[in-house]
Every structure is written in structure tokens, then in C-alpha cells.
Amino acid sequence: MTTADATAVQWPAWEDAAFYAQDPEPMYAAIAAQRNAAPVYWYEPPGYPTGLWILSKWEDQRFVGSHPELFSSRYGFAIGDASDPATVIGQLPEWAKQALGQENLTHAERRRFVAKGKLSMGDPDFEGLILSDPPRHGDIRSVLMKALRPSLVRSLRTRITEIADEFIARVEPEVETDFVTSVGQIPAALMTELTGVPPEMRERFIELASAQMLAITIDPNRDAAEVARIQGLVEEFHAYCNELLAERRASGGEGDDLASIIARSEFQGAPVPHGLAISFIHTFVNAGETTRALLSFVAMALAQHPDQRRLLVEHPELVANAIDETLRYYPLNWSGCRTATQDVEIGGQTIHKGDYVMMVYASANRDEDVWERPNEFDVTRSFDKDHQSFGYGEHSCPGALLARTDSTIIFERLLARFPDWDLAGPPGRWGTPFLQGMSSLPLRFHT
Amino acid sequence: MSTADGPKEFEFHWVLDCPCGETLTGLTEDEIVEVSLAHLGAKHPDMAEAYEREHILFMARRLIRS
Ligand code: HEM
Ligand SMILES: [Zn+2]
Numbered sequence: 001m002t003t004a005d006a007t008a009v010q011w012p013a014w015e016d017a018a019f020y021a022q023d024p025e026p027m028y029a030a031i032a033a034q035r036n037a038a039p040v041y042w043y044e045p046p047g048y049p050t051g052l053w054i055l056s057k058w059e060d061q062r063f064v065g066s067h068p069e070l071f072s073s074r075y076g077f078a079i080g081d082a083s084d085p086a087t088v089i090g091q092l093p094e095w096a097k098q099a100l101g102q103e104n105l106t107h108a109e110r111r112r113f114v115a116k117g118k119l120s121m122g123d124p125d126f127e128g129l130i131l132s133d134p135p136r137h138g139d140i141r142s143v144l145m146k147a148l149r150p151s152l153v154r155s156l157r158t159r160i161t162e163i164a165d166e167f168i169a170r171v172e173p174e175v176e177t178d179f180v181t182s183v184g185q186i187p188a189a190l191m192t193e194l195t196g197v198p199p200e201m202r203e204r205f206i207e208l209a210s211a212q213m214l215a216i217t218i219d220p221n222r223d224a225a226e227v228a229r230i231q232g233l234v235e236e237f238h239a240y241c242n243e244l245l246a247e248r249r250a251s252g253g254e255g256d257d258l259a260s261i262i263a264r265s266e267f268q269g270a271p272v273p274h275g276l277a278i279s280f281i282h283t284f285v286n287a288g289e290t291t292r293a294l295l296s297f298v299a300m301a302l303a304q305h306p307d308q309r310r311l312l313v314e315h316p317e318l319v320a321n322a323i324d325e326t327l328r329y330y331p332l333n334w335s336g337c338r339t340a341t342q343d344v345e346i347g348g349q350t351i352h353k354g355d356y357v358m359m360v361y362a363s364a365n366r367d368e369d370v371w372e373r374p375n376e377f378d379v380t381r382s383f384d385k386d387h388q389s390f391g392y393g394e395h396s397c398p399g400a401l402l403a404r405t406d407s408t409i410i411f412e413r414l415l416a417r418f419p420d421w422d423l424a425g426p427p428g429r430w431g432t433p434f435l436q437g438m439s440s441l442p443l444r445f446h447t
Numbered sequence: 448m449s450t451a452d453g454p455k456e457f458e459f460h461w462v463l464d465c466p467c468g469e470t471l472t473g474l475t476e477d478e479i480v481e482v483s484l485a486h487l488g489a490k491h492p493d494m495a496e497a498y499e500r501e502h503i504l505f506m507a508r509r510l511i512r513s
Contacts, residue, residue, distance in 0.1 A: 066468055145466060150498075154505045318457070321510050382513035383462060386470050393468035400464065401506055 009033040014054065014358065015045035015079055017219060020334060020431040028375060031056070031363045040347035047220065049084050050107050052337070052356040053349070058364035058388065060346050064338055064357060065393030068134050071338035071357060073395055076111035077130050078337060078434040080219055081118075082356050085110050087220035091227055092117035095124040108339050108354050118215060121238035125275030129283075130395065137394060139268055144280060144398055147261045153402050156194070160406055163190055164413045171417075171445055176424040179299045179441040180292065183414060187295070187406050188288030195284040196257025197244065208237035209285045219432055241281040245274075258284050283399075290332060291403045293437035296427075297330040298323060298411060300441055301377055303423045308379045313419045316412050322379035323407045328365045328387035329377050333435055335360045336391055361388040420446040460512040463503065467491065472512075479507050 011034045012027075013019040020027065034041060035056035044051035055061055064071045076082060085100045092100070096117025100110060112131070120126035129140050167186050171177055188209065192202040211233035222230075244259050249271075253263030262280050265272050272280075302309040302322075312318055337358045340351045351357060365387045366374040390397035397403070421443050428440035461479035463471045471486055473479030483503045487494055 141466070150502045150506050154502070315457075317459075317509065318511075320508050324508070324510060380457065380511055382458075383510040384472075384513055386462070386464065390464070396464065396466070396468050398466060404508065 013045075014043060014335075014360075015048065015083075015433055017221065017431060017433055020433060020436060021429070028362075028366055031360065032366065032368075035363050035367065040349040040351075042349070045079070045082075047084060047087065048082055049110075050082070050356075052079070052082055052358055053346075053351055055346065055357060055359050056363040056367075057347070058367040058370045058385070061359040061361070061364050061388055062392055063346065064359055065391060065396065068137070068394050070341055070344050072133050072341050073137070073338060074112055074131055074133050075108040075339035076115040076337055076356065078115070078216075079335065079358055080433060081111045081115040081337065082107070083114065083220050085114055088114060090224070091222070091231075093120060093122040093124075095122070096120070106354060107356070111339070111356065119279075121215075121234055123238070123275060123278065125273070126279060127273070127275045128279040129398075134394060140276060141394070141398065143262070143265050143267055143272060143276075144283070146265065147258050147280070148398060148402060150401060153405055156190075157405065157409065160186075160190060160409045161413065163193075164410045168413055168417050173418065173445050173447045176442050176444055179443050180296050180428075180438050181440075183299070183410065184292040184295050184438075184441070186410055187291035187403075188285075190406065191284055191288035191291075194258050195244075195281065196248070196255060196259040197240075197285070201240065205237075205240060205285060206288065208233050208240065209289050212237055212282065212286060213289050213435065213437065214432070216434070237282075237285075238278075241278055241285070245277055245281055287399050287402065289437075290399070291406050293332050294323075294327065294403060294407055295410060296438040296441050297332075298326045298407065299421070299443065300423070300427055300438070301326050301329065303421055303443060305377060305379075306420070306422070308377070309415070309420070312379060312411070313415050316415065318379055319411050319415070320404065320408050321381070321383070323404055323411070324383055324387065325377065325379050325381050327389040328371075328381075330436075331361045331365055331387075331389040332437065333389070333391075334362045334433065336395075359388070361391070364388040418445040418447060422446075457511050458513075459509045461504075461507040462510050463507040465490075473507075476504060479503065483507075 009029055012030045039057045041054045042051050043054050089097055096113050099113045116131055119128050132140055164186050167183055171182055188206045192205050197205050211230050215230050215234045248259045248263035253260040259281060262272060262277050312322055335358050337356055340353055340355045342353050344351045368374055370385050390400045424444045425442035427438055430437050430439050461473045463479060463483055465471060465486060471482050473482045480500050480503050487498055
């Protein structure tokens with residue numbers, strides 16, 4: 001017996017926020033231990049009504065992502081959706097409570113009501129991309145992609161640069177600056193402007209969108225006061241979104257902001273149904289929040305690796321590579337889930353119809369079969385294969401182009417103004433079993 | 448003006464994630480445009496016309512290859 005006995009590494013408690021809050025090193029060691037010993041693993045989270053399959057390998061996740069006919073998105077997309085409904089019912093709206101009261105529901109049907117319930121903000125007609133399947137999914141997605149078309153994102157480059165410069169000009173060298181609420185605010189400022197939120201309401205909108213990020217993770221361990229706080233903010237957010245959309249519809253939707261584009265778009269030959277349109281507005285405003293999280297991880301990683309930051313100053317054409325390396329190294333979504341539509345074999349295990357399957361993106365991003373030195377952060381890493389941080393396949397992130405464009409421009413501008421920065425205190429990370437982000441990142445910038 | 452050359456020490460390629468999930472790559476600008484148009488024509492004939500060279504190059508990322 002040596003002290004390096006590998007059995008000492010405990011496998012992940014995938015449903016537990018505390019697992020993700022620990023230091024990355026032991027967390028990734030636990031993930032790797034399971035990936036190497038049991039790449040397709042049936043896990044039963046304590047307190048859950050049934051187990052789920054954990055897929056740790058990059059290759060297996062690609063397979064699932066490219067077969068939406070075998071792996072449905074209808075019945076939940078995050079691990080918490082599979083919680084015992086009794087433990088999360090207080091976080092759900094009235095219509096979902098009633099739906100969950102029916103007898104003889106399958107586990108999959110229960111997951112759908114929980115997942116849709118938490119996204120719906122009380123509106124039973126709410127319909128999001130993330131819970132739909134082809135062919136309807138494709139029709140919904142094409143409405144969104146018309147609004148976020150590449151030519152629009154491309155035309156935004158000048159405006160993104162202006163906003164970035166405006167925010168960066170307010171950053172003072174040599175004094176402690178919170179990155180999250182300064183430079184990190186740029187994408188949210190851009191998205192509220194693009195969406196068409198009136199200037200006087202933008203700040204409040206951004207605050208509310210932050211709360212929405214928490215609401216999309218259902219967590220049985222959240223205390224009642226926190227649940228009530230989040231619910232209040234989310235309701236206000238939903239009400240503002242409704243108002244904005246109603247106003248655009250009433251005025252004929254002629255503007256070129258995203259809310260107007262959605263108001264005048266068609267879905268299957270008719271105006272976009274309300275439940276769908278509102279999910280698009282949520283998406284636009286939330287886009288600022290996810291991008292804020294990504295920027296914060298880039299800024300932190302570059303503070304921790306000054307040699308790599310200097311390389312970017314000398315070679316700004318590497319910034320795009322650095323953004324993707326940060327996405328690989330610090331995924332915002334730990335994982336994503338699907339439900340098998342029939343029996344399927346993966347890695348020698350039979351996944352049965354109705355089983356819940358979790359693709360651990362954080363694991364695929366460190367898969368030794370795909371990445372050399374997976375635990376090293378390296379902005380010059382070669383990307384012959386893509387990481388899983390935007391998912392893969394028909395549900396892969398439709399905002400990836402916008403997020404990458406924003407981030408690349410912002411870091412090109414920031415590095416040009418401040419070639420040097422360091423941590424002025426410990427970063428404040430927040431995490432749920434589905435998502436992670438940063439609440440604060442104290443930095444000191446140098447010219 | 449198509450070139451795969453970056454600064455001497457890095458070799459780049461162009462990578463484009465098609466929204467359908469497929470990842471396309473090309474060593475040069477011309478090659479990624481060609482590969483993408485072929486993919487569009489085969490898999491998304493209804494969209495092929497909407498994408499011109501400049502859109503493809505904007506969507507593509509220039510990343511390091513091994
Ligand atoms: C900045 C970093 C971002 C990251 C890391 C990210 C990550 C992801 C991931 C992993 C998925 C796939 C979920 C799954 O298949 O299980 C996804 C889906 C999605 N993302 Fe993003 N996202 C980001 C930014 C954005 C932005 C800027 C937008 C909108 C402008 C956006 C809108 C969406 C939507 C609507 C979906 C659902 C797509 C579908 O189901 O077809 N995201 N995102
Ligand atoms: Zn495609």
C-alpha cells in the first residue's frame with residue numbers, strides 16, 4: 001500500500017453545488033477518476049427518485065449531440081430537473097405544481113414539468129429552444145438565427161468597440177477595480193441596447209437578468225429566503241420583458257432592435273406565439289450575463305498567467321485562441337442532459353428508453369484522448385478538435401458567434417490599453433450544479 | 448491574399464462551427480470558404496444563398512493547429 005493509492009479519490013457528487021465550489025484541482029481529479037474507471041456510469045444522486053447516466057468522454061458526448069432523434073431535449077436539460085419534485089415544488093409556478101400532481105407520470109414527464117416550470121416564470125405557454133426537439137426545434141431556431149444572423153453580428157463590431165472603449169476608459173490604473181461590474185458589464189450594456197430596452201431601464205434589467213441565471217438551476221438545497229428573493233426578481237424581469245414585447249407589437253415592430261425583429265417575425269406562417277417570443281427576449285438579455293461570466297474567467301486566467309498575457313500583447317491574433325482555451329478550461333455550463341428515446345448502447349452499457357443522460361462538458365474538456373496536457377491552461381493550445389463548452393449538434397449554443405466576437409474585441413481593446421494586470425484579492429465565484437460564474441473579481445490594472 | 452501563415456511560431460487553421468453542429472476546417476481562407484459552401488449546399492440547400500464569402504470568414508475562427 002502506498003499513500004498514492006488511487007482509491008482515495010472520491011467520485012463526484014454531481015448533484016451537489018458544494019462539489020463544484022471546491023478547488024478546481026481536487027474537483028477535476030475526482031472527475032478524471034470516474035472518467036477513466038467508468039466513462040459511462042449509472043449514478044444515483046441521494047434523494048433523487050432515480051439515477052442518471054454520466055457520460056464523461058468527449059467522443060460519447062459528440063455522439064449524443066449529433067443524434068437528437070435518439071436523445072430528446074424535451075424532458076429536462078440540467079441535473080436538478082431530475083430532483084424529487086416534492087423537494088423543489090416550492091420553486092415552481094402554480095401550473096407546474098398542478099401538472100406534477102397528476103398520477104402515473106413517468107420520471108421523464110416529471111422532469112419536463114420541473115424544467116419547463118422553472119423557465120416559464122408562471123406562464124404555461126412559455127416555450128424555449130432548450131426543451132424542444134426536431135422538427136419544431138429547427139423552426140424555432142431559425143427565427144432566432146434570423147435575428148442573430150452573422151451579418152448582424154458582423155455589423156456590430158464597430159458598436160462593440162465603441163462601448164468597450166467607453167467602459168475601459170473609466171477603468172483607472174493602479175487602483176483596485178472589480179472586473180465583473182466594470183469591464184464585465186460591457187456585453188450586458190450591448191445586449192440591453194440591441195434588444196431595445198429603454199436607456200433608463202437598462203441597469204435594472206441587467207440586475208434582474210443576473211437573478212434569472214440563478215433561477216434556471218433548480219436546487220433542492222436552496223433556502224426559502226433565497227428562493228423568495230430570486231422569485232421576486234424573476235417575476236419583475238418577466239413583467240418587463242412582457243411589457244417590452246407588447247409595446248413593440250402595438251407599434252408595428254418597425255425598429256431594428258431585436259425586440260422589434262421578434263415582434264414582426266413569423267413562425268410557421270403566423271406571428272411568433274407569445275410564449276416563444278418571450279423566451280427570445282429572455283435569451284437576448286441573458287446573453288449579457290453568460291458573456292460577462294466568460295470575460296471574467298478570461299481576465300482571471302490572464303492575471304494568473306502573466307507570461308501568457310504578455311504573449312497576447314505581442315500577438316493579438318492569439319486572442320481568439322485564448323478565448324477558446326478559457327472556454328475549455330473554465331466551462332460555464334458544467335454539463336447538459338438529454339433523455340433516451342429508445343434503448344441505445346454506449347461504451348458497452350445499455351441506456352434504456354426514458355433514461356436521463358448527462359454529458360459532463362467539464363470532463364470532455366479535459367479528456368486525455370483529445371487534449372494533450374489537459375490540466376494546463378495554454379493560450380497557444382491547438383484546437384484540432386473543439387471543446388464542449390458550447391455543446392454540440394442542433395442544440396449547440398446559437399450565441400457562440402456573438403459571445404466570441406464580444407470577448408475577442410473586448411480583450412483586444414483591454415490589452416491594448418492595459419498590457420498588465422494582477423489579482424487584488426480572491427475572486428468571488430458562484431456556482432450551481434449546472435452553471436458557474438463570478439460575482440466579483442478584484443483586479444489592479446497597469447499601463 | 449489567402450494564407451495560413453501566422454507569426455513564425457504558430458500554425459493556424461480556420462474553424463467554423465456550423466449551427467447544425469458540424470465542425471468545418473480549412474487551412475486557408477479559400478479552403479474554409481470552399482468547404483463551408485460545399486457543406487451548405489449538401490446539408491442546408493435552403494440557406495446556401497444567404498451566405499457569402501465575407502459571412503463565412505466572419506463566422507470562422509482562426510485557431511492554432513498542431
Ligand atoms: C458566453 C458564453 C456562453 C456559453 C458558455 C454558452 C453555453 C451554452 C451551451 C453549453 C448550450 C447548450 C446546452 C445543451 O445542449 O445542453 C447553450 C445553448 C444555448 N445558448 Fe448559449 N452560451 C453562451 C452565450 C450565449 C449567448 C450570447 C446567447 C444568445 C445570444 C446564448 C443563447 C443560447 C440558447 C438560446 C441556447 C439553446 C439552444 C438550443 O437548445 O437550440 N448563449 N449555450
Ligand atoms: Zn451545417
